[in-house]
Amino acid sequence: MLFGNRMRTLSFLVCDACLCRKVVTMVRFLTMDSANKQRYEDAVGTLNTLQTNASVLQQAKKIRVGQLNTNVEDTRKYLLRTGISQKMLDSSLSAIHVAGTKGKGSTCAFTESILRKHGHRTGFYSSPHLIAVRERIRIDGKPLSMQKFTQYFWEVYNSLAAQKEHEHDMPPYFKFLTVMALNVFIKEKVDVAVIEVGIGGELDCTNVLRNPVVVGITSLGLDHTSLLGSTVELIAWQKAGILKPKVPAFTVENQPGDSLNVIRQRAEAIGCPLLMAPNFEEYKWPDGKKPILGLDSQVQTLNASIAIQLAHAWMNANNNQASEKSLTHEIPQSTVKGLEQVKWPGRTQTIDFSPQLKIFMDGAHTTDSIKNCLSWFKQASNRGSPKRVLLFNSTGERDPTNLLRPLYDSQLFSKVIFCPNIASSCTADQSNFMVTAEQQLKRTAAHLAAWKAIENEPKSCSVHTFPYVSDALNFVKELSAVEEMQVLVTGSLHLVGCVLGLLDLSDEDV
């Protein structure tokens, strides 16, 4: 079945640039020992039976922030059942912990890349994944291999299952993966683990980390408001919950509303030295040559600056040269390489699908990040006058009108496509949804209605809906046979993941 789907996908989406990679991926998949393949699929299938994020969020909403939230204690309890006590975690994992509304993934990716280029063995825990869940746990920048994922999954799962105190005493999806990632990093003896917060900070499972070496708080904004609070100040308070006494923390000056003051006050109360990452223009680069960041778009300079500080603060602490100053001078060449060669797919990523079809992808899903995405797209796609198509979806409680309005106002698109986050093929990795296909299709219809409500007469573009992402891609592929097309995929990282999944990329690309 899986193969049938993969074959179909391949015949749909063959582009010259991807053909070689597809063949390699296919051969790798075909030649994998079938027992191992089955064990990996079983592991992912079993993981998906643990409660998914969506249902956990629903429950958490009912409970309300702060009340009865035992995420951190529960994570500690489950870690202990896998043989890792808090003391062991504190002493054996050298961690960098990062929270924020926007840019925490990118900042972690820059930080990890810099540290790797300096020769350190890195672990990196992030969420969500785009194609395969193993992307969430990386060693030396690469997703855990299927074989290692399977091995660690069953080790952790079996110890937890053996020590259950009642029928439902298993961690839900994100908590399980956090426990597993910490196991992997300790057992793989990484020098440094870069850990991205899931949601918020104070009450996030990753806040089981009690003595990270350094902490980062990236750009703040409104997201997950029903969990974290309806103002940026309330959200800032939650994010600042990862600050620790005497552990230096970095953030950026330019934060919305009074949120920076909230972080400052919390840092003072906790006893955490809070430092500002310098403006990107202030750095002294080797030979005066400013790096071309591996992640395109102006906002990435904010993330890159926090990352430089985090990575260097970690390296200084590692050399017993802790400094409570932010660094701007003499940026080493390895740091530049880390910034330039970073890979963080699905964020301001472009793929030349064919000479006539270029795909631009950015998983922006807040109004601010949609605006950033648009300015990146305008700049990156500014070549000739090809037709521009928008492929959009959004999920969760986000108001589609707020996300669609800047896209409409840009007047860039001659066609708009709405489509649920359902590729046509489905592997175990991609079936972790609490939302049914029917609910997703309703959401697609709501996007169509929201767009029509925004649209002024006369209609400036044609609007289409498709049930599957593969149908949407085939539609643009056919259009590109006639004229040059540029497609912007945005609104949801999961939608971007579906597109990337259909392109069948290798581990080097995700």
Ligand SMILES: Nc1ncnc2c1ncn2[C@@H]1O[C@H](COP(=O)(O)OP(=O)(O)OP(=O)(O)O)[C@@H](O)[C@H]1O
């Ligand atoms: N500092 C920033 N300000 C605004 N938007 C940003 C910033 N950094 C990244 N983005 C945009 O936000 C989206 C998600 O990026 P990234 O994965 O780095 O953030 P994140 O905080 O991990 O997001 P999430 O957890 O919501 O998926 C992308 O569209 C990216 O281009």
